[in-house]
Amino acid sequence: MAKHNCTDCKIRSVAENFLSNDEFGSLESNSAEVSFKKGEIIIKQNALSLNVVYLRSGLVKIHMAGPAKEKILRLVKAPSYLGIPTTLGNKINNYSVTALQDTSVCFIDANFFKMLIAGNGQFASEIILELCKNELFDQQRTVNQEQKQLPGRIADTFLCMSERLFDNDEFEVPLSRNELADLIGTTRESLSRVLGQFCKENIISLDGKIMKIIDRPKLQQICDLG
Amino acid sequence: MAKHNCTDCKIRSVAENFLSNDEFGSLESNSAEVSFKKGEIIIKQNALSLNVVYLRSGLVKIHMAGPAKEKILRLVKAPSYLGIPTTLGNKINNYSVTALQDTSVCFIDANFFKMLIAGNGQFASEIILELCKNELFDQQRTVNQEQKQLPGRIADTFLCMSERLFDNDEFEVPLSRNELADLIGTTRESLSRVLGQFCKENIISLDGKIMKIIDRPKLQQICDLG
DNA sequence: AAAAAAATGTGATTCAAATCACAAGTTAAC
DNA sequence: GTTAACTTGTGATTTGAATCACATTTTTTT
Numbered sequence: 041m042a043k044h045n046c047t048d049c050k051i052r053s054v055a056e057n058f059l060s061n062d063e064f065g066s067l068e069s070n071s072a073e074v075s076f077k078k079g080e081i082i083i084k085q086n087a088l089s090l091n092v093v094y095l096r097s098g099l100v101k102i103h104m105a106g107p108a109k110e111k112i113l114r115l116v117k118a119p120s121y122l123g124i125p126t127t128l129g130n131k132i133n134n135y136s137v138t139a140l141q142d143t144s145v146c147f148i149d150a151n152f153f154k155m156l157i158a159g160n161g162q163f164a165s166e167i168i169l170e171l172c173k174n175e176l177f178d179q180q181r182t183v184n185q186e187q188k189q190l191p192g193r194i195a196d197t198f199l200c201m202s203e204r205l206f207d208n209d210e211f212e213v214p215l216s217r218n219e220l221a222d223l224i225g226t227t228r229e230s231l232s233r234v235l236g237q238f239c240k241e242n243i244i245s246l247d248g249k250i251m252k253i254i255d256r257p258k259l260q261q262i263c264d265l266g
Numbered sequence: 267m268a269k270h271n272c273t274d275c276k277i278r279s280v281a282e283n284f285l286s287n288d289e290f291g292s293l294e295s296n297s298a299e300v301s302f303k304k305g306e307i308i309i310k311q312n313a314l315s316l317n318v319v320y321l322r323s324g325l326v327k328i329h330m331a332g333p334a335k336e337k338i339l340r341l342v343k344a345p346s347y348l349g350i351p352t353t354l355g356n357k358i359n360n361y362s363v364t365a366l367q368d369t370s371v372c373f374i375d376a377n378f379f380k381m382l383i384a385g386n387g388q389f390a391s392e393i394i395l396e397l398c399k400n401e402l403f404d405q406q407r408t409v410n411q412e413q414k415q416l417p418g419r420i421a422d423t424f425l426c427m428s429e430r431l432f433d434n435d436e437f438e439v440p441l442s443r444n445e446l447a448d449l450i451g452t453t454r455e456s457l458s459r460v461l462g463q464f465c466k467e468n469i470i471s472l473d474g475k476i477m478k479i480i481d482r483p484k485l486q487q488i489c490d491l492g
Numbered sequence: 493a494a495a496a497a498a499a500t501g502t503g504a505t506t507c508a509a510a511t512c513a514c515a516a517g518t519t520a521a522c
Numbered sequence: 523g524t525t526a527a528c529t530t531g532t533g534a535t536t537t538g539a540a541t542c543a544c545a546t547t548t549t550t551t552t
Contacts, residue, residue, distance in 0.1 A: 104405070106409040106410070106412070107409070107413050107418075107490075107492045108413040108414070108492060109413065111409045111412065111413065113408070124394075124398065125397075125398040125399075125402055125405075126398075126402060128394060128395060128398045129399045129402050130399075130402060134406070135405065154391065157390060157391050157394060158387040158388050158390075158391045159387050160387055161383055161385050161386055161387045161389075161390050163387075164387050164390035164394065165383050165384045167394060168354060168383060168394055168397065169354060169355065171351075171394065171397045171398065172350065172352075172397065173351075173356075175351040175400065175401055175404070176352060176356060176360050178404060179330070179360065179361065179404070180360070182337075182404070182411075183333070183337045183339075184332070184333060185408075185412065186332070186411065186451045187332040187333050187337065188333055188334070189508070189509085190508075190509070216529070216530090217529075217530060217531090218529080218530090225412045226510090227511080228529090228530075228531095229509090229511080229512095229530095229531080229532080232530070232531055232532075233509095233531085235531095236531075236532085248518090264333075266333045266334060415538070415539085416539070442499065443499070444499075452539075452540085453539080453540060453541080454499085454500075454501095455500095455501080455502080455539090455540075455542095456538090456539055458500065458501055458502075459539095462501075474548090
C-alpha cells in the first residue's frame with residue numbers, strides 16, 4: 041500500500057486517540073490514502089467489502105439502488121468512518137458511497153480493522169458509540185419520513201443540512217434536484233413545487249443550488265407540524 | 267439487585283462467550299433478572315436509559331411515538347440485546363420496548379456494560395457485529411418501505427415474519443391489525459383491504475391472528491415487484 | 493350472562509403526491 | 523459558437539392510499 045504516515049496525521053478520528061504507538065505503526069502498513077474527485081465512487085454497492093474507509097476531508101453521499109430507484113440514505117462529512125456496517129456485517133457492500141466534493145480518504149484493511157477492535161476495547165467503544173448514534177438518527181429519520189408529509193420532510197432536510205453539515209443559514213446544496221428528491225424520498229417534480237412554494241412565502245431563497253434560510257422559525261414550524 | 271447466577275446461565279449471548287470468569291462474576295452483581303407479561307413495557311421512551319437489556323426468552327416490539335402516530339420499528343425475538351443504541355448513544359430512551367409474549371430479560375447496568383466493552387475487545391466485536399447487521403437490515407427496510415407500494419410491503423413483512431421469527435409457513439401474528447399497520451407503515455383500513463385481497467387470491471389464509479402462507483412464490487413475487 | 497369496550501372489515505369519498513407532458517434554462521461536447 | 527445532452531420548473535391528469543363513516547365481530551369487564 042502507499043507509503044504514508046498515520047502517527048503524525050492531523051485528522052485523527054476520536055477512536056484513534058485510544059490507539060497505542062504500536063497500533064498506529066501497524067495502521068500505517070495496513071492502510072492507504074486515496075483522493076477522490078467530486079462524483080467518483082469510493083465504495084461500490086455489490087462489490088466485495090474489503091476495507092473500512094476513514095473519511096479525512098470532504099463530503100460524501102451514502103446511497104443504494106432500491107426496488108424502484110436510487111435512494112440516498114445519508115450525507116456524511118469528514119471526519120467519519122464509512123462502510124463499517126457493510127464491511128463488518130456483510131461480505132459484499134450493501135450500499136455505495138460517492139464523493140460530493142473532492143475528498144481524501146484512508147482505506148483500512150477490513151481484517152486489520154477487526155483486529156484493532158478485538159484488541160482494543162476503548163477503540164471499539166468509540167466505534168460502538170458512532171454506530172449507536174447513527175442508528176438513533178436513522179430511526180428518527182425513518183419515522184419522520186414515513187409520517188410527515190412532503191413540506192415537513194423538505195423543511196426537516198434543509199434544517200438538518202444547515203445545522204449538521206454547514207452550520208450556516210446559507211449554503212450550497214451539494215445535490216442536484218433529482219438527488220435531493222432521492223434523499224427526501226419524493227420525485228423531482230414534487231420537490232420542485234414545494235421549493236417554489238417555500239420561496240414564494242419567503243421562507244427560503246434559492247439561486248440555483250445556493251440556498252438561504254430566511255425564516256427559520258417558520259421552516260421549523262413546517263418541520264414540526266409535518 | 268436480585269440474586270441470580272450468570273455463570274451457569276444456559277441462555278448466553280454470543281458475546282458473553284468471550285467473557286472471563288471474573289467478568290461473569292461482576293456481571294452477576296451488576297444485573298437483575300426480570301419477567302414481563304405480554305403487553306408490559308420493558309423499556310420506556312423518554313425515561314433515563316440506565317440499563318442495557320438482554321432478552322433471554324420471548325418476543326418484543328421496539329416502537330416509538332412518531333410525529334403523527336405510533337411506529338413499530340422492529341420485532342425482536344430472544345436471544346438478543348435490547349436498547350444498546352439508545353443506552354450508549356443517548357441519556358434518555360429514544361424508543362420503547364414492549365413484550366409481545368411473556369418474556370424473561372436481564373437488566374444490565376449501563377456503566378458496567380460500557381466497562382465490559384472497553385475492557386474486552388472480543389466482547390465488543392460481537393456487539394459491533396450485531397449493531398452492524400441491524401443497521402443493514404434497517405436500511406434495507408427503509409428503502410423497501412419507501413419505494414414499494416402497500417401489497418409489496420405487506421408481502422415483505424409476512425415473508426420476514428415467516429423466515430426470521432417463526433421459521434414456519436403457519437404462525438400466529440403477534441400483533442393486532444392496528445399494530446401490524448404501525449409496523450408496515452399504513453393504516454388499519456388499508457391493511458385490511460389488502461389482506462382481504464390476498465385471501466381471495468389464495469395467497470394466504472387468515473383465521474383471526476393465525477396466518478398461513480399458501481402460495482409462497484406468489485407472495486415473494488408481490489414482494490419483489492413492489 | 494349481560495353489558496361495555498375494543499378490534500376488525502368494508503364501502504364512499506377525499507387528497508397528497510406521482511406520473512405524464514412539455515417548455516425553458518443550463519452545461520457539456522464537438 | 524452552434525448543437526446536443528442534461529437539468530429544472532410548471533401545468534394537467536391519474537392514482538394509491540388515507541380518511542371518514544358505520545356495521546359486525548371479538549374480547550373484556552362487571
